[in-house]
Amino acid sequence: MILEVKNISKHFGGISALNNISIAVAKAEIVGLIGPNGAGKTTFFNCITGIYRPDAGKITFGEYREEITHFAAHRISERGIARTFQSARVFASMSVLENVMAGTFSRTCGKLWGTLIRSRRILEEEEAVRRRSEELLRFVKLNSRASSLASSLPFGLQRRLEIARALAAEPRLLLMDEPAAGMNAGEKQELLEIIRKICAQGISILIIEHDMKVVMGLCQRIAVLDSGEKIYEGSPQDVQSNSKVVEAYLGKKRDASKS
Ligand SMILES: Nc1ncnc2c1ncn2[C@@H]1O[C@H](COP(=O)(O)OP(=O)(O)OP(=O)(O)O)[C@@H](O)[C@H]1O
Ligand SMILES: [Mg+2]
Structure with missing residues (x-):
């Protein structure tokens, strides 16, 4: 397992956003995290990435199972965990290419940006970052938009830009x-292909997703949260036919205004 989350809990005042949640992810595995609005899914990501400190539990990462539970967000990112956000977050006033270049920050921090002396080595490093960023733009099929302003991209493409930056x-x-939130059918199909290639x-x-076609088409394993509890974990087929899940999630109408 590359990620092991054991028994984490997170409270906000009287609200138990996560209660004793354990989820693990293996190398090159795609795990789905589903559940109704307010189930605790984003809070779970925020605990893993160091945005929130869990009240209890343990998170380990990497082949040596290093404990990262209370690491600051930048250290967690340095260890090799990246994320995309529920509502796409791009640097609006930067170009598409600059957005991806900024994503290398956790790798090049202190080397590339931390000096005022633009030595030959620094310039070479910057060139390598540029080439790598262009390659990533090709990977998400945004290379033709490299010099556009990020804010000028339609929403579906901003989401792809965010993936390249991550x-x-x-x-x-x-x-x-x-x-996949806010994407049309064609964009969703392209997203599936990109995720499979990654x-x-x-x-x-580890993917939070409400679109069942996307979840079922991608994930080897799915965990289901409801009101801060993990109510089920299993294969896509099992999850779909489990009565607890159907009742908690599939039967409930989504609050369409939220994503
Ligand atoms: N910073 C915070 N302060 C107070 N309460 C919070 C905070 N963050 C999350 N919560 C609460 O924790 C619970 C879980 O929220 P979370 O955003 O994790 O749900 P979610 O499963 O991602 O839902 P959605 O599908 O709507 O994105 C909710 O009751 C939410 O109001
Ligand atoms: Mg959420």
């Missing part, structure tokens, strides 16, 4: 928070 940090685990490179993926 990959620029060279993660071993990618956390994706509802990547996985084929040996990168593990």
Whole structure:
């Protein structure tokens, strides 16, 4: 297992957002995280990435199972965990290419940006970052838009840009928070292909998604959260036919205004 989350809990005042949740992800595995609005899915990501400190539990990462539970967010990113956000977050006033270049920050921090002396080596490094970023833009099929302003991209393409930026940090685990939200059928299909290709490179993926076609088409394993509890974990087929899951999630109408 590359990621092991054991018994984490997180409270906000009287709300138990996560209660004793354990989920593990293997190398190059795609695990789905589903559940109704407010189930605790994004909070789970925020605990893994160091945005929130879990109140209890333990998170380990990597082949040596290093404990990262209370690491600061930048250290977690350095270890190889990247994420995309529920509502795409791009640097609006930067170009598409600059957005991806900025994603290398956790790798090049202190070397590339931390000096005022633009030595030959620094310039070479910057050139390498540029080439790698262009390669990532080709990977998500955004190379023709490299010099456009990020804010000028339609929403579906901004989401793809966010994926390229996350990959620029060279993660071993990618956390994706509802990547298909707001996409049309064609964009979803392209997204599925991109995610499969990321996985084929040996990168593990934990994906929160409400679109069942996307979840069922991608995931080897699915965990289901409801009101901060993990109510089920199993194969896509088992999850779909489990009565607890159907009752908690599939039967409930989504609050369409939220994503
Ligand atoms: N910073 C915070 N302060 C207070 N309460 C919070 C905070 N973050 C999350 N919560 C609460 O924790 C619970 C879980 O929220 P979370 O955003 O993790 O749900 P979710 O499963 O991602 O839902 P959605 O599908 O709507 O994105 C909710 O009741 C939410 O209001
Ligand atoms: Mg959420």
